[in-house]
Amino acid sequence: MSTRKFGPNDTVDFIVVGSGAAGGVIARELSQAGNTVLVLEQGPRYTAADFKHDELGYWFNNAITNSPQANPQTFRKTAADTAKRTEGIPALIYARLVGGSSNHFTANFWRFHEVDFKERSLLGPIEGTSFADWPIDYAELEPYYTKVEWEVGVSGLAGASPFDPPRSKPYPMPPLPVKSSGVLLERGARKLGLHPFPAPMAIASEPYRGRAACAHCGFCIGFGCEMQAKSSTLYTMIPEAEATGRCEVRSESYVSRIEVNDRNRVTGVAYFDKDKREHFQKARAVVVSANGAESARLLLMSADARHPDGLANSSGLVGRNLMFNTYAQANAVFEHELNEYKSVQVTRIVHDFYQSDPKRGFYGGGGFDGRIGPNPIGWAMFQPPPERAWGAEFKSLIEKMPRAMISATHGTSLPLESNRVDLDPELKDAWGLPAMRVTYKDHPDDLANARFLQDRATEVLQAAGAQEVWKDPVEDSTIGVHLLGTCRMGNDPKTSVVDRYHRTHDIRNLFVCDGSSLVTSGRGQPTMTIQALAFRAGDHIARFAKRGDI
C-alpha cells in the first residue's frame, strides 16, 4: 500500500489515470525518475489473498470486471443503427481494480513483429480503412520489449520460433511446463510442417523478483492470481512505484474530467471517491492510461468551451479506429485425458500464418494456440454446439471435459474510423456520467482471416489425432476485450491523437498511453506491446519533465 499521501491542495508532478498494464508501468517509471505521481484507479485494491477460484463470480457476475449496471454501455454495429443498452455482457470488457486487466488476462505475451509497424508501406493502402504505419519501428521498441520481459517478468524460450523478430536478450525465465494441449498442438502442427513453439507468458515459471512461481492451479483467464505468479502490475510495477516514496495509488477514485486552463494547459483532474464525493487534484501534467475504451471516453467527457469535441480531439479521431483482434475457435476431444483445467492456459503457439499473404485474397494474419476454454461452467455453457446444448448428449459432452482442448486463433483487426467509442447521448452511469456508446463491425477481411486461421487450427487438431473436432461460427464481433486504437499514435496531428512520445498533439502537458495508442492491432496478445510502449513513454516523459519541457 502507498505510504505517500498527497493532500487535497498538493500539486503533484503527474496524475496517472489508471493503474493497469500501462498506468502501472508509467507510474513506476515516472516516480523512479524523481517525480511525484498520483495514480487514480476507478476500482478497488485487492491483495492476492482476496482472489478466489470462484468461476461464477468472476466469469458471470463481474466480480472484478466492469458491471453492466454501474458502468452501462450501449452497442450498435453501424452509425445507422440505434445503439441498445448491452444487457448482460458489456460490449467492451475490462478489469476494474488496481492492476487493471493485467490481473485477469491470460498472460499471453507475444511481441509484435517488425512487419506490424510498417505493414501499410509493405502492402499498400486498403480502401475504406485507416490502415497506417506506426511512427516508430520495431527496432526502436525492442529495448523496451526486453525491459518488459526482465522488469515485469516473462517466461519463454528465445530463438524457439523461426518467425520471432530479433531480440537483444533471452527471456529471464524458462517456458512453463508443457501441457497435453501443447504437446498435441505441437504434434499436429509439426506433422503438417509448421513450427509450433513454447508460448511466451507473463507468468513466473520459477521464483522471480520476490514473487512465487506458478503453482499450476489453472485459474488464470478471468481470475486474479493467488500466487502472485502472474506478472500483473498489481504485483510488479505498482509496489515498485510506491517504494520510491513519491507515488500514491488511490483506489476507488473514478476520474470524471480533466481540466484545462485558458493557456491550454491541463491543471488537474476531477474524480469521485468511493462515496461518490467529487474532488479535484492539481497536477503539472496528466497521463491517461485508463484503457482503450475509458481513455477515449474521458477525453470526450472533458469537453469544454475551447474543446467542444473533447480534449486532444482536433483530429476528430479520439474514440475512433477501435480494434479488437478478431478471434475464432476450434474444439476437440481426444482419446486420453488432457486435464486442461490444470496450469496456465497456453503452452504452445503457432505463428506460421503471422504474415499477411495476398494469395489468400484478403488482408490479415495471426496465430493460434492450444488451451482449454476455460473452467467447468464456461466449458459447459460455451463449448457444446447448439444441438448438444442440453440433455443426454450435452451431459456426455461435458463429461468429456478432461479429454478436451480448444485451439484459439488471434488475428488482425483493420482500423476503421466508423468503429468507435463515444458518449451515449442519453444513458448515464451510476455516477451520472455519460455511458460509453460502442459502434463496431468487423471488416470483411478480418472475418475471412479469422475463418482461415480457424481452418488451419482445425487441421492441426485433426492431425494431432482428435476423435472429434468442431468449429464455432465466426460472426461479427459484438464484444471486445482487446481495446485498441482509439487515440492512435502518429506524426501528423490531422491523422493521429498522440505523437511518437504519447504527448497529445493538442495539449502539451497531456499524454495518453495504453491500448488506445496502437496504430494497428498486431495479431493479438497486445499487452506486451502496451507495456513496451509504456516503458518507452515513461522514459521520454521523464526526460521531458527533467528539462522542463512539459
Next chain:
Amino acid sequence: MKNNDTSRRDFLRASGGALGAAWLGIQWSDLAVAAGHAHEAAAGRIDHEFKVLTPAQARDVEAIAAQIVPSGDTPGAREAGVVYFIDHVNAGIYARNAPEFLAGLAAFQQEFATSHPGPGQFADLEGPAQIAYLKSVEKTPFFGAMRFLTVAGLLALPSYGGNEQKLGWKLVGFVDQHVWSPPFGYYDKDYPGFEPYPKAARS
C-alpha cells in the same frame, strides 16, 4: 433481452483473449459483487429449505434441470442439488432478477397447463414426454435461464448452494485443488522436450 445463441457466440469470441462477465438467457445483476462472497449455504452442506419456490414450482424446476443434465450411470442435476441452488440464488445473489425468473416459470407452468388440460404438472410427465415438451420451449428466455442456472448449480462453488458433495465437478472430471505439478495429463507424460528447428527451416 439478448438472443441466446448470439450471446453464447459473442462470449466465446471474447473469451479468447481475456474475459469478463457473461450472461445467457436472462439479464442478471451484478449483485454477486455487492454481496461479496456471502452465500446462503455453508460450504459443502446444502440447505434443503426452499426460500423462494413453492413445492409445485420446485418440482417443475427440478424436473427441467434433471432433463438438462439427466441422471443415469453418473449423477445429474437432481443429485447435485441444483434445485436448491436455483432457489437460494433467487433469494440471494440473483434476488434482483427473481421476479423475472418467477414470471418465466409461471408462464412456463401456465402454458403447460393450457396445452395439457387436467390434473398434473410438467414434473408428472414421463421422461420422453418431458424432453419433447422442453424441445418446444428451448428457445425461450426462461429455458435459457434454466440452462444457465442448472450448469451453475451443477458446477459453481458448493458454497453457492449447489454442486452437492462436488458431484458436478466429479461429473466433468474437475478437481478443485490449488497446486498441481506436471505431468498434467496423458499426452505430456512422455514429452521428450522441445526440439529446436534447424537453422535452414528459419525464414
